[in-house]
Amino acid sequence: MQPVAYFRVEGVLWDRSGAHAAGWLAARAQDLGTRLTRLGAVAASVPFGWAPIGDRGTARRLAWSAVRGFSEDRLAELGDEYRERFVDDALRPVGLDLLERCRADGYRLVLLTDLVAAIAEGLRSRLRVEDLVSNQLEWVDGRATGRLVDPIVGAVDGRWVRTHAAGLGVKLDRSRAYGAVGDDAVLLGAVDGPCAVAPDRDLRRIARDCGWPVVDA
Amino acid sequence: MIDVPNTLAGRRLLISGATGFLGKVLVAWLLEHCPGVHLQLVVRTRGRVETPVRRIERLIDTSPAFRPLRHRHGPALGRWLGERLCAVSGDVEKPSWGLDAAALADLQGTDVVIHCAGLTDFAPDPLRALAANTAGAVHGANLARALGARLIHVSTAFVCGRRDGPVDEVVHPGIAPNGAAFDPAETVRRLLVDLRGAPDAEARAAIGGTVAEALGWPNVYTLTKGLAEHLVAARLPDAVIVRPSIVECARRYPFPGWNEGLNTSGPLAWLISTAFRDLPARDELPFDVVPVDDVAAGIALSCAAACLGRAPPVVHLCSSDVNLLTLGRTIELTGLAMRRWCRTHGRPVDRLLFQHLDPVAVPADDPGPFAPARLREWVAQAGTWFADSPRWREADVELERVERMLRLYRPFIHDHAPVFRTDGIRRLGQDNPAPYRFDVTDIDWRRYWIDVEYPGLRQWCIPLVYGQRAPLDPPSSPPLRIAASSPERLAAK
Numbered sequence: 001m002q003p004v005a006y007f008r009v010e011g012v013l014w015d016r017s018g019a020h021a022a023g024w025l026a027a028r029a030q031d032l033g034t035r036l037t038r039l040g041a042v043a044a045s046v047p048f049g050w051a052p053i054g055d056r057g058t059a060r061r062l063a064w065s066a067v068r069g070f071s072e073d074r075l076a077e078l079g080d081e082y083r084e085r086f087v088d089d090a091l092r093p094v095g096l097d098l099l100e101r102c103r104a105d106g107y108r109l110v111l112l113t114d115l116v117a118a119i120a121e122g123l124r125s126r127l128r129v130e131d132l133v134s135n136q137l138e139w140v141d142g143r144a145t146g147r148l149v150d151p152i153v154g155a156v157d158g159r160w161v162r163t164h165a166a167g168l169g170v171k172l173d174r175s176r177a178y179g180a181v182g183d184d185a186v187l188l189g190a191v192d193g194p195c196a197v198a199p200d201r202d203l204r205r206i207a208r209d210c211g212w213p214v215v216d217a
Numbered sequence: 218m219i220d221v222p223n224t225l226a227g228r229r230l231l232i233s234g235a236t237g238f239l240g241k242v243l244v245a246w247l248l249e250h251c252p253g254v255h256l257q258l259v260v261r262t263r264g265r266v267e268t269p270v271r272r273i274e275r276l277i278d279t280s281p282a283f284r285p286l287r288h289r290h291g292p293a294l295g296r297w298l299g300e301r302l303c304a305v306s307g308d309v310e311k312p313s314w315g316l317d318a319a320a321l322a323d324l325q326g327t328d329v330v331i332h333c334a335g336l337t338d339f340a341p342d343p344l345r346a347l348a349a350n351t352a353g354a355v356h357g358a359n360l361a362r363a364l365g366a367r368l369i370h371v372s373t374a375f376v377c378g379r380r381d382g383p384v385d386e387v388v389h390p391g392i393a394p395n396g397a398a399f400d401p402a403e404t405v406r407r408l409l410v411d412l413r414g415a416p417d418a419e420a421r422a423a424i425g426g427t428v429a430e431a432l433g434w435p436n437v438y439t440l441t442k443g444l445a446e447h448l449v450a451a452r453l454p455d456a457v458i459v460r461p462s463i464v465e466c467a468r469r470y471p472f473p474g475w476n477e478g479l480n481t482s483g484p485l486a487w488l489i490s491t492a493f494r495d496l497p498a499r500d501e502l503p504f505d506v507v508p509v510d511d512v513a514a515g516i517a518l519s520c521a522a523a524c525l526g527r528a529p530p531v532v533h534l535c536s537s538d539v540n541l542l543t544l545g546r547t548i549e550l551t552g553l554a555m556r557r558w559c560r561t562h563g564r565p566v567d568r569l570l571f572q573h574l575d576p577v578a579v580p581a582d583d584p585g586p587f588a589p590a591r592l593r594e595w596v597a598q599a600g601t602w603f604a605d606s607p608r609w610r611e612a613d614v615e616l617e618r619v620e621r622m623l624r625l626y627r628p629f630i631h632d633h634a635p636v637f638r639t640d641g642i643r644r645l646g647q648d649n650p651a652p653y654r655f656d657v658t659d660i661d662w663r664r665y666w667i668d669v670e671y672p673g674l675r676q677w678c679i680p681l682v683y684g685q686r687a688p689l690d691p692p693s694s695p696p697l698r699i700a701a702s703s704p705e706r707l708a709a710k
Contacts, residue, residue, distance in 0.1 A: 030549060030575045073546065073663045077553040081560070 004168065004175040006161070006187060007129075009113035009120070009179035011180020012197040013095035014087060018114030018135070019045055019063045022080055026066035028078055038066040056183055057152045060114055064135060067116070068146025075137075075144065079118030087123055094217045095197060098178055099127065109174060110164065112187070114153055133164045161187050179203060188212060219645060221653040224521040226253025231327045231366070231404035233259045233309045233357065234334030234573035235273070238477040239464055241282040243333060245471055246513035248301060249287055250652060257324060259307040259314050259334075263549055269304035270699060278697040279689040282471050287693070299700030309334045309353035313360050324381070329520050331369045332357035335395055337480065339438050339625045344412050345426030346441040351405060354445035358453040367523040368449070369516060374505065374535050374637045375481045376443040376460065378433040381634045382539070386531040386641045388458060390451040394443065395433030401447035404428070450530070457528045459519050461512045462535040462637060466673035468665060470510040470652070474673030477687060481629070482506065482547075483678035484622055486671060489551045490679065495588065496628040497581035497623055500545025503537035505637060507657060508665070515655035522645050532645075535637035536657040544630055545578055550663060552576045554671030562675075581623075581631045589620040659699040672702055 019042060033183050041062055047058035067075060103109060110131040113120045120134040136149040151160040165172050176193035179185070182202025188194035189210070196207040198217040201212035207214050230247070234240035235258040247254055260269045277283045277298070290297045303325070308315035309332070316324070321355040336349040361368035377384040378394025393399050409430055422437070429440035448455050465482055467475040469471045476483075489496065522528035536542065552575040558568045579585050593616045600609040639655070647652030647680055677687050 028572075028575075030552075031577055032574075071546070071549060073550055074553065076663065076668060077557070081557070 001170065001174075002106065002108045004110055004165070004170045005099075005101075005107035005176040005193075006110045006112055006133075006175065006191070007095065007099060008177075008179045008181070008187070009111055009115065009123070010185050011184075011200070012178045013091050013094065013099070013111075013127075015090060015126060016086065020086070020117075021064045021115055021119055022063040024082055024086070025070070025075070025078055028074075029069065030074065034069060038068070041066045042049060057182070060135065061148055064116060064137065064148050065146040067137065067144045070144045071140065072142055072144075075116070075118040079116070079163050080122055083119050083122045087119070088126065092198075094215060095178070096127075098197065098215070099129075102176060108168075108170075112153060112161075132163070132166070133160060160188060182206065218648040219518060219521050219525065219527070219653075220253045221517055221521040221649065221675050222253060224524050225517070227255070228328040228524060229255045229257060229324075229326055230329050230331055230520065231257045231259065231324060231360075231364070232331045232333060233307075233314065233353070234248065234259060234332070234371075236276055237333060237335075238480070239512060240333040241276070241280055241459075241477070242475070243331070243507045243513045243516055245300075246510060247517060249289075249470065250297070250636065251517065252301065252321065254301065256302045257327065258302065258304045259309065260304050261308050262306050269306040273302070273304040273307055273696045274699055275692070277699075278692045281475055281688075281690055284690065285471050287387055287690075290695075293618075295698045296700045300550070302699065309356060310348040312356050313363070314353075314356055316360075316631070321363070325677070328364045329367045329369060329523055330357055330361040330364065330480055331371070331516065331520065331542065333371045335371070335442070336389075337438065337478075339436050340422065340669045341437060342418050343408070343421050343437045343441070343484065343598045345407065346425070346437050347412070350438070350441035351445045355448050358449045358456060361456070361671065362453060367521055367528075369523060370445070370449050370456055370458050371516065372444050372446050372458050372460045373439065374460040374462040374533055374635075375439050376434070376446055377628070377635050377637075378439065378443065378600055379435055379628065379633050382636060384533075384635045384637050386460075386529060386533050386638060388446050388450045390447045393432035393434075397432065399432060401444050401451070401676050405448070406431075406608045420548050423652045433536045435633075436625065446589055454530075457519050457523050458531045459516055460531065460533050460535070460637070461515070462507055462533075462537070463513050464509050466508060466670045466677075467510040468508040468660065468669055473669045474676065476673045476677040479678055479681050481626075481668065483632075484682070485552055486555075487679050488619060488622070489548070490555055490675075492570065493587075493589075493619060494574050494576050495579040496548055496576055496630070497588070497627065498544050498548065498578040499580075499634075500543060500548075500578045502544040502630065502634045503536040503644070504542050504544045504547045504630075505635075506542060506547075506670075507533050507534055507536055507655065508660070508669075509534070510652075511655060511657055515646075516654050518642065518646050518649070518653060518655060527645070529641040529645075532642045533637045533639045534642060535639055535657060536660070538638050539643070539658050540660055540662070542552045542662045545690075547666070548576050548578055550666040551671060554667040557667060558671065558675060581627060589616045589623065592616050 023042040026042050027035055029035045029038055045059045045062035054184050109129040111124055112133045116137055117134045117136055120132055124132040135153045138145045138147045138149050153160045172190040173192050175191040177187045177191040178195050178197050179188050180197050181200045185206045194212045194216045196203050221689050235244050240440045260272050262269055305320045336346050358368055411424050412421050425437040425511050434440040446458055463481040512534050517531050556571050559571045596609055642655045
């Protein structure tokens with residue numbers, strides 16, 4: 001079985017968060033009235049993102065509720081535009097370098113991201129990464145309900161990692177993982193080769209306590 | 218399965234309307250995919266100097282529809298075409314399409330007459346539309362009978378009139394779309410008398426509109442095409458009536474995006490490309506669109522089936538029953554396509570406008586503050602508040618144009634929801650390899666609309682709205698000359 005290297009997109013490969021993408025999309029809902037209420041949902045999600053670890057799943061749910069009523073066409077087209085404008089040219093060299101090293105070492109690469117598949121799928125294909133673990137929106141009759149399908153990527157319980165590893169038949173203790181925020185501690189703690197890349201304060205502290213290597217940008 | 222290229226090999230097809238949008242693609246498609254066929258094109262010449270062959274040579278030399286053929290054959294194209302194509306001077310509005318005795322003698326042995334010519338404006342002068350759409354088809358039927366050939370009459374799916382729900386591939390001569398029995402020949406005769414007595418074009422349009430309405434057709438275009446079907450079916454029971462829906466940009470042949478003229482989606486796309494954002498339309502209505510190369514494939518398949526005596530009397534070339542595109546989705550996709558186009562081509566003001574205002578469908582009877590009628594009131598008010606200037610008058614003229622256009626389109630984008638059944642053509646093409654079948658199930662409407670249709674409309678159609686000409690390819694040097702057909706080839710079947 002090929003060993004796996006998990007890369008958290010937010011922080012390791014890219015500076016922004018999923019809330020930025022959700023806000024950008026919300027501001028481009030088809031009619032003007034909807035935009036205001038959706039932007040309100042994204043604004044409400046921001047304090048949850050600052051709260052202690054444990055509430056970030058709620059932040060993601062609130063942020064992505066902003067795309068309620070979006071058609072698949074709108075999300076795909078705007079997702080492509082968002083990626084071209086805010087992701088493709090803003091990838092962090094340090095993250096890309098680590099990605100290439102893992103590829104050269106024969107690891108199966110997996111991107112982990114708070115973003116929804118409409119945006120992240122294009123990034124996966126551009127970086128020639130085998131797998132993607134992203135948040136999934138619930139769809140009814142071709143329209144997004146605004147709800148995320150469980151497990152939510154980025155939530156602290158780490159179910160999303162275990163679900164993915166079980167799906168691939170991968171043993172996490174033979175894998176590598178690169179994280180940047182406190183939420184990633186569960187993932188990094190589960191693998192054989194953890195690495196904190198330009199970590200936030202929470203993850204830096206945990207990395208120091210656990211003796212994980214830290215790479216600063 | 219019908220082996221289209223082999224069935225058509227050695228057959229002689231007489232085609233009208235070869236200089237039109239669909240006709241060009243049909244001719245190019247047949248030459249490309251059925252190289253054993255012999256095409257005889259009936260073309261109207263302009264003035265005494267131009268011969269039909271010269272007109273066709275210029276067309277093939279400069280129309281983008283023939284790019285693949287020009288690239289494939291290069292300087293040898295003239296010789297290659299000489300064995301497969303000839304042109305005769307004619308006029309579909311005249312009996313026997315205006316062909317003289319010598320031409321008719323040369324055309325003996327024709328296997329199939331394909332009548333593509335017609336006026337596709339929604340609001341043409343009814344006299345002109347009757348001549349082109351109705352009389353042209355009747356003359357085509359008579360000509361086919363005289364030549365002992367089968368007739369493929371290209372009509373439109375919208376002859377169904379004001380209908381909702383599934384529309385079958387049938388024609389009931391003498392039964393109008395509203396179910397009333399009528400005499401098509403007598404209707405045409407009376408209509409002609411009334412139209413000739415009318416004082417002006419406006420009066421003629423009113424007379425045409427009243428007759429159309431009384432029989433259940435939404436406008437003069439569908440009235441004249443509908444009358445043609447009734448007359449053709451009564452005169453020539455073995456005729457094949459082919460009904461495409463809204464014929465739009467090619468998705469593969471001659472190349473993705475090719476279009477010509479202002480067809481249905483062009484004006485709508487133009488409207489959405491202006492500051493006008495609220496389209497009176499119903500989201501859930503089917504918007505039945507078919508790429509022109511799929512229509513060409515469908516006609517070729519029907520033609521081969523007709524040669525084998527296997528063609529049904531009516532064939533729909535439509536998409537709504539197997540791959541539904543709704544109007545709401547079309548409006549949203551047009552807005553998204555416009556947004557993408559503006560990112561690369563638009564002026565800063567366009568980018569500002571189209572990145573923040575999307576087109577939406579609004580109810581026609583309660584269209585809100587941005588309806589053209591309401592905007593015209595504002596413009597009139599502005600004229601009284603501020604100095605009256607030509608700018609206000611221009612705005613009023615422009616808004617009136619939009620209002621008129623929306624009235625014309627209303628039956629198709631707001632009032633009725635027909636779903637055209639395509640069982641006949643799908644059965645014919647079953648098991649046929651691509652491209653010899655009519656299969657629109659694999660169209661991804663998002664990709665088609667954003668990557669193909671909208672850029673195609675921007676390049677080939679929207680310039681026409683502003684009085685510009687669609688770009689032509691530079692003529693080859695030396696100019697294309699089609700070698701004379703060999704008599705043996707013409708005689709061969």
